[in-house]
Amino acid sequence: MRTRLLAAAAALTLVAGSAHAVTVSDPTGDFLPSFVGTHDADLDVTSFGVTYEAGAAAFLFQATFAGAIDPTKAGLYVIGVNTGTGAIKPFGGIGEPKVIFNQAIVIQKSGAGAVSGHTFTATISGDSFSALVPLSFLPSTGFTPAQYGFNLWPRDGLGNNNQISDFAPQNSTITGVPEPTTWALAVAGFGLMGAALRRQRRTDLALPA
Numbered sequence: 001m002r003t004r005l006l007a008a009a010a011a012l013t014l015v016a017g018s019a020h021a022v023t024v025s026d027p028t029g030d031f032l033p034s035f036v037g038t039h040d041a042d043l044d045v046t047s048f049g050v051t052y053e054a055g056a057a058a059f060l061f062q063a064t065f066a067g068a069i070d071p072t073k074a075g076l077y078v079i080g081v082n083t084g085t086g087a088i089k090p091f092g093g094i095g096e097p098k099v100i101f102n103q104a105i106v107i108q109k110s111g112a113g114a115v116s117g118h119t120f121t122a123t124i125s126g127d128s129f130s131a132l133v134p135l136s137f138l139p140s141t142g143f144t145p146a147q148y149g150f151n152l153w154p155r156d157g158l159g160n161n162n163q164i165s166d167f168a169p170q171n172s173t174i175t176g177v178p179e180p181t182t183w184a185l186a187v188a189g190f191g192l193m194g195a196a197l198r199r200q201r202r203t204d205l206a207l208p209a
Contacts, residue, residue, distance in 0.1 A: 022177050023049030026168040028066045034094040035165045037156035041067025042109070042127070043075050043165040048152040052145045052177045057135045059145070059177070061105075063152055063168070064128040071109040074156045077129065079105040081115075082149035082173060084142025094161050098171045099151045103138055106158075107131060149173030 026045045037043070044066040051060045061079060080088075080101030091099050105115040107129060113120040115137050122131035135145060143149075151173045155163045 022051060022174055023047060023062075024169045024174060026166065026170070030170075031165050032094060032167070034162050036162045037074070037165060039165075040070070040073055040075065040156075041065060042069045042073070043154040043156060045152055045154060045166045045168040046127075048150075048168040048174070050150050050174050050177050052135075053132070056132065058132050059135065059138065059148075060130065060132050061122075061150075061152075062128065062130045065154075066127070068127050069109050069124050069129065071124075073109075075109055075154060076156075076158070077107040077109075077152060077154050079107070080151045080153070080173075081105060081138055082143070083138055083140050084147075086149070091161060091164075091167075094164065096167055096171045098173075099153075099167060100149065100173065101151065102141060105131075105133060105138075146177055147175065148177065149175045150177075 025047050028044060028046055029039075031039050031044065042065045045063060046066055047062075047064045049062045051062075052058075053060055063077065080099060081103040082101050083103060085102045086100040087102050089097060089100050091097065103116060105113065107113045107122045109124065111122045111124045111129070113122045113131055113133070115133065118134075118137040120131065120133055120137070122129045138148070152168045154165050156165065157163045
């Protein structure tokens with residue numbers, strides 16, 4: 001019985017282990033040297049995360065900034081998405097050649113959001129935003145949802161690249177977004193392993209010296 005429990009736990013944990021973290025931290029005050037705008041705190045990313053909600057068939061985006069989001073000041077947030085083709089690579093001139101995308105989500109400081117002709121509303125709360133974007137707004141061009149790549153860049157206008165204040169992650173994308181069921185398997189696996197080890201310890205203690 002103990003052997004079967006350990007085997008089941010290991011299998012569940014291995015299944016879940018292929019997923020990696022989907023939240024990145026970004027240093028405070030790391031404005032791009034090319035940025036010509038005002039160094040407002042709400043244009044300075046401190047964390048960016050993505051989760052795929054399988055039940056809702058939607059991506060949940062969450063970001064935090066160095067200060068409260070102020071809609072009275074210039075600025076907006078763009079999330080680049082690579083759904084498979086990754087054809088757009090426009091940031092080599094400002095030191096970010098590996099930020100690759102083929103769709104762009106735009107979120108205003110008011111919470112108004114848009115992508116590919118679709119609209120949605122993001123939640124703005126203090127120094128952070130969260131947005132649930134349906135998968136249907138981001139149709140695949142070759143990748144599964146778990147393979148999509150993402151990068152967040154605030155900017156103080158939709159013009160030149162020198163209006164971009166920061167990237168998260170820097171010169172790369174978030175990829176390998178796990179589904180909630182994957183994390184559930186991980187928790188179940190670790191729980192089974194713990195139960196099996198406790199059972200083994202009780203058995204060992206019961207044996208005569």
